[in-house]
Amino acid sequence: MTGHFSTQLIDADGNWLKQTDRYNSSADIAPTAAQMPRSVGLALASVLYRKNAELKGFDSFSNNGNEITWISIGNASTAEGHFWEAVNAIGVLHAPAIISIYDDGYGISVPNEFQMVKENIYAILQGFQRVPCPAEQCDRGYDIYQVPAWDYPALLRTYQEAADTARKYHIPALVHVTDATQPQGHSTSGSQERYKSKERLEWEYDLDCLRRFRQYLIDNNVATDEQLSEFEAEDKKTVEQARKKAWESFQGPIKEFVKTTSQRLSELAASASTQKVEIEAINNRLVSIQDPIFSDAASAIHQALVLTKDHPTESRKALVNLSTSLETERQAYYNKFLFSDSARSPLKVKPVEAKYSEGSPTLMGFEVLNKAFDEILARQPLMVAFGEDVGHLGDVNQAFRGLQEKYGPLRVSDTGIREATILGQAIGLALRGFRPIAEIQYLDYLLYALQTMADDLSNLRWRTAGRQQAPVIIRTRGHRLEGIFHSGSPMAGIINLIRGIHVAVPRNMTQAAGFYNTLIEGDDPALVVEVLNGYRLKERLPDNLAEFKLPLGVPEVLREGKDLTLVTYGATVRIAQQAAERLAQVGIDVELIDVQTLLPFDLNHMIVDSLKKTSRVLFVDEDMPGGTTAYMMQEVLEKQGGYPWLDSAPRTLSAANHRPAYGTDGDYYSKPNAESIFNAVYEIMRESDPNRFPAIL
Ligand SMILES: Cc1ncc(C[n+]2csc(CCOP(=O)(O)OP(=O)(O)O)c2C)c(N)n1
Ligand SMILES: [Mg+2]
Numbered sequence: 016m017t018g019h020f021s022t023q024l025i026d027a028d029g030n031w032l033k034q035t036d037r038y039n040s041s042a043d044i045a046p047t048a049a050q051m052p053r054s055v056g057l058a059l060a061s062v063l064y065r066k067n068a069e070l071k072g073f074d075s076f077s078n079n080g081n082e083i084t085w086i087s088i089g090n091a092s093t094a095e096g097h098f099w100e101a102v103n104a105i106g107v108l109h110a111p112a113i114i115s116i117y118d119d120g121y122g123i124s125v126p127n128e129f130q131m132v133k134e135n136i137y138a139i140l141q142g143f144q145r146v147p148c149p150a151e152q153c154d155r156g157y158d159i160y161q162v163p164a165w166d167y168p169a170l171l172r173t174y175q176e177a178a179d180t181a182r183k184y185h186i187p188a189l190v191h192v193t194d195a196t197q198p199q200g201h202s203t204s205g206s207q208e209r210y211k212s213k214e215r216l217e218w219e220y221d222l223d224c225l226r227r228f229r230q231y232l233i234d235n236n237v238a239t240d241e242q243l244s245e246f247e248a249e250d251k252k253t254v255e256q257a258r259k260k261a262w263e264s265f266q267g268p269i270k271e272f273v274k275t276t277s278q279r280l281s282e283l284a285a286s287a288s289t290q291k292v293e294i295e296a297i298n299n300r301l302v303s304i305q306d307p308i309f310s311d312a313a314s315a316i317h318q319a320l321v322l323t324k325d326h327p328t329e330s331r332k333a334l335v336n337l338s339t340s341l342e343t344e345r346q347a348y349y350n351k352f353l354f355s356d357s358a359r360s361p362l363k364v365k366p367v368e369a370k371y372s373e374g375s376p377t378l379m380g381f382e383v384l385n386k387a388f389d390e391i392l393a394r395q396p397l398m399v400a401f402g403e404d405v406g407h408l409g410d411v412n413q414a415f416r417g418l419q420e421k422y423g424p425l426r427v428s429d430t431g432i433r434e435a436t437i438l439g440q441a442i443g444l445a446l447r448g449f450r451p452i453a454e455i456q457y458l459d460y461l462l463y464a465l466q467t468m469a470d471d472l473s474n475l476r477w478r479t480a481g482r483q484q485a486p487v488i489i490r491t492r493g494h495r496l497e498g499i500f501h502s503g504s505p506m507a508g509i510i511n512l513i514r515g516i517h518v519a520v521p522r523n524m525t526q527a528a529g530f531y532n533t534l535i536e537g538d539d540p541a542l543v544v545e546v547l548n549g550y551r552l553k554e555r556l557p558d559n560l561a562e563f564k565l566p567l568g569v570p571e572v573l574r575e576g577k578d579l580t581l582v583t584y585g586a587t588v589r590i591a592q593q594a595a596e597r598l599a600q601v602g603i604d605v606e607l608i609d610v611q612t613l614l615p616f617d618l619n620h621m622i623v624d625s626l627k628k629t630s631r632v633l634f635v636d637e638d639m640p641g642g643t644t645a646y647m648m649q650e651v652l653e654k655q656g657g658y659p660w661l662d663s664a665p666r667t668l669s670a671a672n673h674r675p676a677y678g679t680d681g682d683y684y685s686k687p688n689a690e691s692i693f694n695a696v697y698e699i700m701r702e703s704d705p706n707r708f709p710a711i712l
Contacts (some may be wrong), residue, residue, distance in 0.1 A: 019043040023482040029357025029538055031448060033075040035082075041446050042479045043664045044470055047122075048088060048095035052436045052467045053485075055101050056443020056451070058084035058110035062185055067425045069396050072371045076448035083181045084112040084443075090195075091122020094130045097435055097467075102189070104436040106143055106155050113174070113179040113188045115371070117164070119195040124210035135163050137191040150184040160186045164195040165227040196223050269307055276312040277302050280319055282330040290322045297322075310346055313338070325457065334560050352481040353474075353515050354539050361517060361537025362615070366566040368526065368559035380524035381550040382559070386413035387528035388452075390561040391535050392422050395450055398535065401428040402437055402490075404452025411456060412492065414524075434463035435615055438489065442472050445485035450535060457501050458493020459542055465512060472540050473515035486538045488531065489516075492545040494586035494637050497682040500545065502675040504585070507642030509542070517541035518614040519569055522588035525554050526611065527563030536564070546586045568618035569611065572625070576606035579631040579696055580623055582647055587687055589633050594692035602707075603700050612662070613643065616650045623655035630662040631699055637686045642667045646655040663703055668695045 021042035025031055041053060065080025088098060105112045116136055127134040137159070145156025155581060158180055162173045171190075177188035196219040201349045203650060220226075232238050238246070276297055277539050284294040301307070301315040316338045354360065378386075391398055400415060406429035409416030419427040430437050432457050441453035461468075468489070476484050489643050496502040497644055498538040508519055517539055521527040527545050534541045557563050573588070574595050585590045588609050593639065595605040608624050626632055632651065634644040644667035651657040652665060668687050675685040694711070701708035 019478075020477050021483060022522075023479075024697070025484055027481070028479075028485055029359060031075065031485070032446065035075060035078050035092045040160045041443070042475060042483050044478075046179065046470050047092035048097040048587055049470050050086065050213045050440020051095075051097040051101035051468065053442040053446070053471060054084050054086045054112055054114075054439070054482065055104045055108065055110065055436045056440040056449075057185070057446060057469055058105055058112035058437070058443070059104065059108050059440060060444050060447035060449060061111050062109060062442070063399065063425055064447075065185070067423075073397070073448060080111075081182050083110070083178055086112055087115055088114065089122060090118035090120065090127060090136060091125065091130045093121075094135050100433050100436050101439065102140075102143060104156075104431065104433055104440070105187050106157055107183050107431060109155055110187060111185045113177050113181055113190060115192055117191045119197050121210075121234050123201040123205060123209075132152050137193075140189055140191070143189065145186065148206075150180055150186055153184065153186055156186075158186060159191070159192045160188060160191060164192050164220075165222050165224045167224075167228050167231050170303065181346070188458040193615065193680070194222050196220075198223065198225070208365060217637045220285065231433075241626060257681060266306065271310055273301060273307050273312050274303075276316060279334045280315065281328065283319055283323065283328070283334055286330045287323055287326055287327045290326075293322055294319050302306065306664040311342065313341055313345075316341075329676045336577050350479045350480075354517075355476065355484065357538055359536070359538040361534055361539050361541065361567055364533045364536045364564055364566075366533070367559065367562045367564045368570075369529065370559045372558055375555045375558055377553050378556050380554050381413045381416075383407075383524045383554050383556055384528055384550075384624050385416055385418070386556065386560055387531055388415060389418060389421070390416060391452075392426060394561070395535060396450065398450040399428070400438065400452040401430050401442065403430055403432055403456045405429060405454050408542070410454060412547075414550070427441065434460050438464035438467045438472070438487075440529045441474075441487040441489070442467070442485045444489045445540075446483065450486065450488075450491050452488045452535075453530070455489060455491040455533055457547070458491050458505075459500050459503050461489075461491055461509065461542075462491075462505075464489075465509065468516065468542075469512040473513040474540075475515075475585070477515055484538055485535075485540060487540045488534050489540070489542045490531075490545070491542070491549075492547045493544055494544070494548075495682070495686065496547050497675070497679055499674045502682070504637035504644075506638045507646060508542075508644065509645065512540070514614070516614065517612065518584040519543045519567065519612045521551070521565075522585060522609050522610065523549050525557060526565060527565050528557075528560060530567075530612075533563070533564040533567065541638065544585065550584065567610070567612045568615035570617050570621050571609045571611060572606065572621070574605060574607040575631065576604035578604045578606075578629055579633060579634060579699060580606045580608060580629045581692070581696065582608050582610060582631050583586050583649070584613065585636070586597055587637055587692075590687065590689050591635055591692055593689040594696065597689065597693055598696055599658060600699070603696060605696060610647065613646070616647070616656070622651045623660065624655045626651070626660040630660055631703075632657070632661065633668060633692075633695055633699065634666070635668045635687050635692055635695075639665070640669045640672060642669060663699050666695060666699060668692060 020040050024039045030606055061080040063083045064077035109148055122130060140159055142161050143157045145153050149635055160173045162169045180186050181188055185705045197207055229243060233240055233496050280298040281295055284291045297315050297318050304311050316334055404411050405415050406427055415427055441451040444451045455464055472485060494504045519530040521530055527543060530543055591607055595607050598605050606629055608622060634647045636643050648665055670686045674681055
């Protein structure tokens with residue numbers, strides 16, 4: 016974990032720092048090969064900055080696309096799918112990346128024979144080798160090198176050549192660094208003596224590249240043995256001093272707080288005659304901790320407060336205050352940076368309502384989106400859109416129709432079928448200033464990209480304490496369709512894994528356009544799930560489509576009612592509307608609320624306000640039972656304090672516990688429909704007034 020490096024890319028106000036006058040390192044993560052997807056975008060950015068003449072002014076991000084992306088990966092991690100997907104994508108994109116594979120023959124204890132065919136990554140990468148040709152005319156493919164880790168001059172030569180070619184011609188390179196050794200075990204409990212032979216360990220000692228490099232310096236008269244020993248001693252001292260300084264600055268505020276806590280505990284002990292001895296013991300235990308942390312103090316305070324709960328005194332009150340302020344301060348410290356709090360946070364984008372006039376035309380849903388994307392591409396030169404079939408075809412549902420022709424293939428482009436690296440392409444581009452809209456063709460296939468969303472994108476700002484950001488917009492479509500695939504709505508799986516990404520679930524394409532307009536102004540990542548069966552439904556085009564912006568976290572009351580609050584989103588909104596009309600005919604007045612965004616969820620607690628009026632609630636969606644309906648229920652009952660306002664048990668109605676079954680009937684019996692929503696509402700009402708609402712079945 017101590018090897019997770021990164022450099023600062025944005026300042027405290029969220030402004031990009033200049034990237035061309037320094038080396039930049041995108042924040043590392045622990046899953047092996049998970050760095051690969053984002054490197055696709057980091058490398059591709061150089062291609063776009065070089066080839067798109069309109070971007071010449073963005074010189075704080077690029078100097079004519081001369082930047083190379085350096086990627087490193089261990090030998091065993093090349094067995095991961097992400098590695099192969101990224102290597103292929105980088106090759107296809109002709110992107111200047113240099114991929115180093117450090118080969119120590121093992122992945123922790125598992126040797127290469129269990130990692131890759133032929134036990135040799137160099138041998139199996141040969142198919143990626145470019146056809147010999149002058150670099151200027153070269154078609155896609157890599158330069159592939161092999162070099163031992165202990166041979167310093169050979170490493171210099173190899174990397175210089177690879178870098179020159181990559182920088183000048185945007186030809187990527189794969190460098191297989193052999194004979195790497197493992198100076199330490201993987202962890203304190205995984206010492207390599209347990210799985211390596213004596214001969215192997217001797218071989219590693221002999222070929223240790225640090226020892227070899229030292230000898231190289233001596234042999235080439237760069238420094239003498241004595242000088243190097245002196246340098247090493249000095250270095251040790253410097254590092255030890257830095258360690259001490261860092262530790263002291265970390266411990267300073269904690270020790271200060273422990274001191275205050277100890278004083279308060281002494282005061283409490285003095286004021287509490289019966290618990291004096293026990294409180295003093297708590298205090299003594301706290302102050303005797305050699306390297307305390309804040310939670311040691313929190314725990315001591317808690318014990319003392321429990322002991323004295325029946326004896327309120329002034330000194331106890333002081334301790335309560337100390338406890339509250341510590342908790343608030345620590346929670347704020349650890350929760351900070353999940354989202355942007357800059358002036359450009361999408362939550363601060365000023366909403367603009369859609370305006371309609373008599374002349375507002377009625378279009379198909381996809382045409383509304385098509386116009387919205389056209390407007391965004393026209394006003395935002397760093398916006399790029401890509402995905403499977405997005406370029407030439409204009410996406411499978413036509414929202415990008417004609418836009419590649421209009422804006423060129425550098426801005427609207429096709430990708431291979433490679434969801435993880437489509438997402439990674441977006442992250443890398445966003446890290447270098449672009450505003451990507453990455454399309455994942457169907458919600459079901461977002462799962463291929465979910466690891467990258469969960470482990471990399473969603474926590475990027477948080478794990479760098481606000482020093483890096485990637486405002487990626489992920490566009491996908493899903494929910495209702497008929498059949499086992501292209502029809503799922505696994506929203507809970509998604510929203511529970513990507514805290515740190517906003518999630519919008521617009522009910523139609525106009526609402527979707529409103530969210531895209533907001534998100535492209537913001538600096539946070541977001542996912543927008545469009546309703547798959549809505550592209551060919553008619554919608555009225557707002558007169559102010561380009562300006563229209565929807566706020567995140569603000570539900571919309573689509574139908575006012577006094578008997579029951581029906582909370583839903585996305586594709587079930589239309590079905591809920593039908594059910595509400597039918598319920599009105601039997602005297603049940605439903606208040607229908609479209610939550611619009613799942614993350615954030617109803618920031619102003621509109622839903623609990625509705626409950627105060629109706630005192631009954633039903634949550635509906637197409638996710639699994641206990642999925643997003645349960646999430647919404649927890650938000651409303653627990654966070655918003657909805658429970659005391661209820662006169663009936665709260666209920667959820669979701670899809671069945673399996674994938675949607677085939678055909679119209681399969682869909683009907685797998686997901687909520689107008690009848691099942693009607694029945695769920697009717698049952699709640701019947702329970703409260705059986706005479707007025709006699710059984711239907
Ligand atoms: C996805 C994932 N699986 C497992 C691990 C646990 N793990 C950490 S390092 C490692 C071995 C990596 O070997 P290699 O890629 O050869 O790199 P090396 O440490 O040998 O340089 C494993 C399995 C992980 N971090 N991520
Ligand atoms: Mg290894």
